[in-house]
Amino acid sequence: MKKIFLIALIVIGLSFYHSxxxxxxxxxxxxxxxxxxxxxxxxxxxSSTYLAVPISDFDAQMxxxxxSGCVTITPDELYAGxxxxxELPPKPVLxxxxxxxxxxxxxxxxxxxxxxxxxxxxIIPSFTSVYPNYMTWEQxxxxxxxxxxxxxxxxxxxxxxxxxxxxxxxxxxxxxNLLEEQLGHPIEFLAYPTGTYNLHIxxxxxxxxxxxxxxIKYGVVDKGSNFFALERVPIFHSPTTMKDxxxxxxxxxxxxxxxxxxx
Ligand SMILES: [Zn+2]
Numbered sequence: 001m002k003k004i005f006l007i008a009l010i011v012i013g014l015s016f017y018h019s020x021x022x023x024x025x026x027x028x029x030x031x032x033x034x035x036x037x038x039x040x041x042x043x044x045x046x047s048s049t050y051l052a053v054p055i056s057d058f059d060a061q062m063x064x065x066x067x068s069g070c071v072t073i074t075p076d077e078l079y080a081g082x083x084x085x086x087e088l089p090p091k092p093v094l095x096x097x098x099x100x101x102x103x104x105x106x107x108x109x110x111x112x113x114x115x116x117x118x119x120x121x122x123i124i125p126s127f128t129s130v131y132p133n134y135m136t137w138e139q140x141x142x143x144x145x146x147x148x149x150x151x152x153x154x155x156x157x158x159x160x161x162x163x164x165x166x167x168x169x170x171x172x173x174x175x176x177n178l179l180e181e182q183l184g185h186p187i188e189f190l191a192y193p194t195g196t197y198n199l200h201i202x203x204x205x206x207x208x209x210x211x212x213x214x215x216i217k218y219g220v221v222d223k224g225s226n227f228f229a230l231e232r233v234p235i236f237h238s239p240t241t242m243k244d245x246x247x248x249x250x251x252x253x254x255x256x257x258x259x260x261x262x263x
Contacts, residue, residue, distance in 0.1 A: 036078055036221040037070075037249065038094040038214065040232040043101045044108040050236045052103070057241045059111050064245075065093055066115040074149045075120055075189040078230075079211055082223060094221075095119040096214065096232065098153055098191050100128065105139045113146065122153035122191035122214070125178040137182050144183060151189040152176055152210075159194055160201050168201060173208050189213065202228035218248075 043052035053061075065072075071089035073081070081088035095112070097104050100123040112119055121143070127134040135143075140150050154160070155175040160168050172190065179187045188211040192201070195216030205213050205228060212227040219231030233248050235241075 034088075034222055036073070036081070036088070036092045036094060038078075038096060038221055038230065038232040040214075040216060040234045041095070041097045041108070042099055043103050044111070045101075045103040048237075050238065052237050053235060053241060054237060055107050055111075057237075057245075058108060059114075060242060061235070061245050062111050062115045062117055065095075066117060072118040074118065075151060075212065076149075078221065079189075079227070082221070082225070082227070096191065097121045099157070100124060100135050100140075100153070102133055102135055102139075105135050105143065109143060109146070109148070112148070118147040118149070120149040120151055120189075122151050122189075123175075123179060124153050124155070124157045124193075125175050125182070126156050128182075140183065150179060150183055150187075151191070152179055152187050153191050154193050157193040159196055160192060161196050161198060165204065168204050169208065172205055172210070176208065176210070197229065202226075 041053060041058075043049070044055060044058045045052040046054050068091065070091040070093040073088065073092045073094050075094065077086065077088065078092070078094055080086040081092070095117060097108065097119060098121075100121055104121055108119070121140075123140065124134070128140065129136040129138075144150055152172070152175040154171040155178070156171065158167075158171060160171065163171070176187045188209065190205055190210050190213040192213060192215055197213065197215055202213060210228075212230055214230045214232055216234055217229060217231045218233060220233070221230050225231060235245055235248065238244050
């Protein structure tokens with residue numbers, strides 16, 4: 001009985017080592033700087049909702065990125081890198097959060113700081129300093145002074161596809177203006193609420209002065225990406241959060257194996 005237990009332990013140990021090693025290879029493939037991994041989080045909290053990655057898992061994920069030598073970049077750097085204006089660092093990763101939940105400040109920020117990682121948070125300005133579950137303007141300013149970039153997630157988080165044009169424009173423009181007024185710098189990137197978008201919405205965003213927009217389309221950003229349909233890899237809470245994290249980082253390979261093409 002003891003022997004079987006020991007063998008089982010060795011098998012589990014080896015397969016864990018194997019999956020870690022494989023993921024490190026995947027990260028190494030991103031190392032030429034032409035593939036950019038964009039992670040998408042919502043909440044970092046010990047809650048049962050699928051949007052909330054448990055705090056210890058988030059810590060382990062950030063430690064994995066830091067230990068793997070990933071360098072966190074900003075949306076501006078991603079844009080300049082894809083345009084050939086700058087050379088991206090090896091293993092570029094853009095860590096993003098949607099919605100601006102308070103736990104981004106209380107739970108995620110100290111962990112990012114601990115590992116020296118930067119991140120970008122897409123904010124719904126009509127919720128800011130209004131609802132207790134969302135951050136305040138003071139907190140956003142403190143984050144920005146410490147390596148976190150704030151960008152727009154529209155004014156009120158509607159499904160843009162269901163709105164008439166003038167309301168789409170209001171959502172995109174008023175959120176941009178309000179954030180610029182409060183934070184004192186240009187807001188040029190957008191994350192579509194619920195990830196839904198189409199070419200028409202992308203065109204309006206471009207007209208209003210946005211340089212790029214992020215979706216929840218799975219994949220890794222590269223030179224074939226559309227600036228207004230940038231791919232992200234969503235990380236959710238599940239019974240196997242860490243396994244999913246490693247697998248999702250490795251998904252790029254599977255996309256290409258199945259002949260997946262960028263649009
Ligand atoms: Zn959202």
